[in-house]
Amino acid sequence: MQAFRYAQLGFEVTATDVSATSIEKAGRKAEEENVGPDKLVFVTDNILRTVLQGTFDVISDRGCFTLLQGWMRDDYCSNIYRLLNPNGLFLIKIDAKKKAVADTIEAHFRIEQTWESHYSGEEKNGPHARFFILRPLATL
DSSP states (O other), rough: OHHHHHHHTTTEEEEEEEEEHHHHHHHHHHHEEETTTTTEEEEEEEEOOOOOOOEEEEEEEESSHOOHHHHHHHHHHHHHHHHHHEEEEEEEEETTTOOOHHHHHHEEEEEEEEEEEOOTTTTTTTTTEEEEEEEEEEOO
16 A cells, blocks of 8 residues: 555655565556556565665565564665665654664664554554654664
8 A cells, every 4th residue: 555655646666575466466456546667566575585676765664574583673674774775764663562673773774753653453542653764874
């Protein structure tokens, strides 16, 4: 859904998912909604062993990172760092209860802004999240 919204706003989007089935479904939805490959490209990819090349101005994650364990988080951050333009933005939502998860991110990225958030479908008093706008650290 985020990829479609970004494309509708005029961004050129590369959307990834580890699930080939999800990517196929998203591709069909793009065809149905006349969102062309000039605005939205879908790639089956695992960020821990990404095949993506080049760099991106903005990278957005709305749930993948929080689910990762231990060493996976560092590999994830290293790959995001490599794929992000030096002055690019990294947008991420993380379960607010997982401080250790946020610490891993801060080893690679500088926090530009953060605020309380929630995940879709949660009750107002349910588990909360934090949304971060980050930039890569100058050197690692």
